[in-house]
Amino acid sequence: MVNLEKTALELIESPRKPPVLVRVKNAKKYFKLKKGIFSKNQQYVKAVDKVSFEIFKGETFGLVGESGSGKSTLGRVVIGLHEADEGEIYFEENEITALNKREFQKVRKEMQIIFQDPSGSLNPRMKVQELISEPFDVYTKMTKKEKEEKVATLLEKVGLGVEKKLSYPHELSGGQRQRVCIARAIALNPKFILADEAVSALDVSVQAQVINLLKDLQKELGLTYLFIAHGLNVVRYISDRVGVMYLGQLVEVAETEELFDHPLHPYSAALLSTNPVADPRKRKEKVVLKGEIPSPANPPAGCRFHTRCPIAQEICKTKVPDLVEIQEGRQVACHFPLLTNSKEETE
Amino acid sequence: MKLLELTDVTIQFQRDEQTIIPVEGVSFDVKEGETVCLVGESGSGKSVTSLGVMRLVEFEGGTISAGDIKYQGESLLTKSKEEMREMRGKDIAMIFQEPMTALNPVVSIGDQIVEAISLHTELNKAEAKERAIKLLGSVGISEAKRRFGQYPHELSGGMRQRVVIAMALSCDPKLLIADEPTTALDVTIEAQILALLENLKKEMNMSIVFITHDMGVAAEIADRIIVMYAGKIVEDGDVYEMFDDPLHPYTLGLLGSIPDVNGDRSKPLLSIPGAIPAQSDMPRGCRFNPRCAFATQQCLEQEPPLLAVGNRKVACWNYEDVQKAKPTGEVI
Numbered sequence: 001m002v003n004l005e006k007t008a009l010e011l012i013e014s015p016r017k018p019p020v021l022v023r024v025k026n027a028k029k030y031f032k033l034k035k036g037i038f039s040k041n042q043q044y045v046k047a048v049d050k051v052s053f054e055i056f057k058g059e060t061f062g063l064v065g066e067s068g069s070g071k072s073t074l075g076r077v078v079i080g081l082h083e084a085d086e087g088e089i090y091f092e093e094n095e096i097t098a099l100n101k102r103e104f105q106k107v108r109k110e111m112q113i114i115f116q117d118p119s120g121s122l123n124p125r126m127k128v129q130e131l132i133s134e135p136f137d138v139y140t141k142m143t144k145k146e147k148e149e150k151v152a153t154l155l156e157k158v159g160l161g162v163e164k165k166l167s168y169p170h171e172l173s174g175g176q177r178q179r180v181c182i183a184r185a186i187a188l189n190p191k192f193i194l195a196d197e198a199v200s201a202l203d204v205s206v207q208a209q210v211i212n213l214l215k216d217l218q219k220e221l222g223l224t225y226l227f228i229a230h231g232l233n234v235v236r237y238i239s240d241r242v243g244v245m246y247l248g249q250l251v252e253v254a255e256t257e258e259l260f261d262h263p264l265h266p267y268s269a270a271l272l273s274t275n276p277v278a279d280p281r282k283r284k285e286k287v288v289l290k291g292e293i294p295s296p297a298n299p300p301a302g303c304r305f306h307t308r309c310p311i312a313q314e315i316c317k318t319k320v321p322d323l324v325e326i327q328e329g330r331q332v333a334c335h336f337p338l339l340t341n342s343k344e345e346t347e
Numbered sequence: 348m349k350l351l352e353l354t355d356v357t358i359q360f361q362r363d364e365q366t367i368i369p370v371e372g373v374s375f376d377v378k379e380g381e382t383v384c385l386v387g388e389s390g391s392g393k394s395v396t397s398l399g400v401m402r403l404v405e406f407e408g409g410t411i412s413a414g415d416i417k418y419q420g421e422s423l424l425t426k427s428k429e430e431m432r433e434m435r436g437k438d439i440a441m442i443f444q445e446p447m448t449a450l451n452p453v454v455s456i457g458d459q460i461v462e463a464i465s466l467h468t469e470l471n472k473a474e475a476k477e478r479a480i481k482l483l484g485s486v487g488i489s490e491a492k493r494r495f496g497q498y499p500h501e502l503s504g505g506m507r508q509r510v511v512i513a514m515a516l517s518c519d520p521k522l523l524i525a526d527e528p529t530t531a532l533d534v535t536i537e538a539q540i541l542a543l544l545e546n547l548k549k550e551m552n553m554s555i556v557f558i559t560h561d562m563g564v565a566a567e568i569a570d571r572i573i574v575m576y577a578g579k580i581v582e583d584g585d586v587y588e589m590f591d592d593p594l595h596p597y598t599l600g601l602l603g604s605i606p607d608v609n610g611d612r613s614k615p616l617l618s619i620p621g622a623i624p625a626q627s628d629m630p631r632g633c634r635f636n637p638r639c640a641f642a643t644q645q646c647l648e649q650e651p652p653l654l655a656v657g658n659r660k661v662a663c664w665n666y667e668d669v670q671k672a673k674p675t676g677e678v679i
Binding site: 066067173174175176203204205206207208209211212215230232233234236237238256270271274275276277278279280281282283286288289292293 | 388389503505506533534535536537538539542560561562563564566567569586587590600601602603604605606607610612615616617618619620622623
């Protein structure tokens with residue numbers, strides 16, 4: 001009874017909130033560092049440290065951050081390529097962190113991944129046809145003919161001609177190879193795709209083609225994306241919501257437009273201001289951050305950003321700020337979020 | 348005044364039986380105190396062009412088979428190997444994308460800078476060391492005295508790039524060639540390095556040839572932009588004019604391919620169909636014609652020359668149509 005009331009209440013409270021596809025709760029992933037002969041304590045790289053967030057069905061959730069921020073590790077934890085040390089991950093409300101290998105294998109079919117370097121993920125000795133039908137061999141019992149038909153439709157879907165099925169990866173351009181990877185990823189009709197820097201290695205003109213393709217496929221197949229990239233313009237273009245990571249933690253989560261218009265976390269603000277804008281008239285004043293991202297093996301105490309933060313106070317050195325929802329749909333982990341200029345300007 | 352002048356430069360490589368011509372008939376100049384960005388995608392020939400200026404292609408088995416490169420009015424192609432070695436570092440310095448490949452891993456960063464200084468100046472060891480520490484300070488390395496003795500592996504990528512810049516600037520070069528120096532860095536560090544280059548350029552009255560694939564970076568620092576495609580220059584002009592009013596369909600496509608931070612996200616990006624042609628399969632006529640929405644019969648047959656349009660240059664038969672299409676850009 002109580003439960004029913006609660007769900008009803010939740011429904012009323014957030015009528016616009018779409019259903020959640022992926023829910024990450026307090027995920028933690030540490031990597032052991034090699035221990036020196038004389039060191040007593042085992043040191044860890046805290047790649048992902050107590051991260052919680054949700055990805056809604058049908059949306060694109062962008063994840064940005066500098067190298068070493070843990071965004072790729074987080075992506076891999078979500079999809080089960082890395083086992084989380086702590087925390088829970090739910091896919092369609094099933095806790096996948098509690099599944100055994102065989103049970104997980106079934107869920108895994110629904111979650112696919114596209115990597116940055118397409119040549120690294122394609123076997124150079126296999127033809128495009130074999131590469132794309134590989135997932136069918138693993139998961140289905142299709143006949144040869146069925147597979148051939150399916151490969152042809154997939155090739156068409158990703159904008160490659162059917163005649164390309166007999167090519168080897170080295171005969172294709174970088175953009176075409178990435179299209180093959182995309183075809184493989186959508187072959188089993190997954191619900192969720194992790195795109196880890198999937199367009200970063202491509203030249204801009206080709207990058208635009210692949211981004212358009214990913215957007216079209218999302219509409220057509222109702223896909224949900226977790227889109228990891230360091231190129232902020234690309235992330236803004238493709239994402240519905242964006243999470244900003246710094247040293248293994250999420251510091252801000254917001255709808256794309258809101259984040260890019262009024263970042264609340266000083267790190268988001270600095271990151272966005274340093275993003276090169278393709279307009280020479282907007283050579284703006286930048287928040288050039290002091291120093292570099294500290295080592296994730298030994299992150300600063302308190303707020304991890306305080307060593308580089310332009311507005312840090314005493315409290316930031318000692319107390320860790322929690323990621324809290326301070327406006328509807330906006331979460332930020334900062335003791336002094338940049339609220340003034342966001343509220344007053346808009347109202 | 349013209350500091351650097353390239354006229355019809357063609358660079359070729361002999362690989363087995365095949366002759367590869369990554370740069371063909373390239374002409375441009377760089378004025379004193381000017382920042383020129385060479386922009387293009389992979390395979391456009393922008394890096395090879397810059398290696399040609401330093402005559403470094405010769406070490407890779409390449410030759411400058413036609414044209415001339417003049418520095419301060421003097422041809423670089425008639426210089427002997429010794430004379431060229433003398434000039435590199437002293438008059439023209441170069442920095443690369445990956446600083447680790449430019450640094451010796453077993454020599455401290457301070458000693459590496461001292462080495463560069465002693466090669467080109469008469470300073471004694473103590474003076475050279477003093478200058479090296481000063482340089483490290485001026486590229487924004489804190490505690491330069493302590494850092495002097497550190498090795499490259501002890502530094503982060505951004506710091507290493509600063510060391511390489513300090514080394515490049517150690518002999519007050521008049522021209523700095525920077526080949527994608529920020530591509531491997533995070534945006535926050537990239538911003539630091541771009542700001543540093545900008546300041547140093549003003550302080551030392553240097554010219555910079557900056558090679559990048561990123562129109563965003565070019566927009567930040569360029570006075571002038573030169574767009575290259577498949578080994579040729581397709582457009583050359585003032586940075587503001589080029590962004591306001593691109594003349595070449597490729598430039599138009601490049602600008603349209605970048606997701607605009609303020610743009611409409613519901614519209615698809617203006618991508619350029621197809622990919623850059625391979626050396627072995629260069630199209631006849633204009634090299635861009637298979638990907639071009641403006642191509643006419645003439646483009647399939649005749650290669651367009653790089654012609655002046657006002658104070659800009661463009662290699663396109665139909666640039667007037669490109670100008671007309673620009674406001675909506677939807678032709679592509």
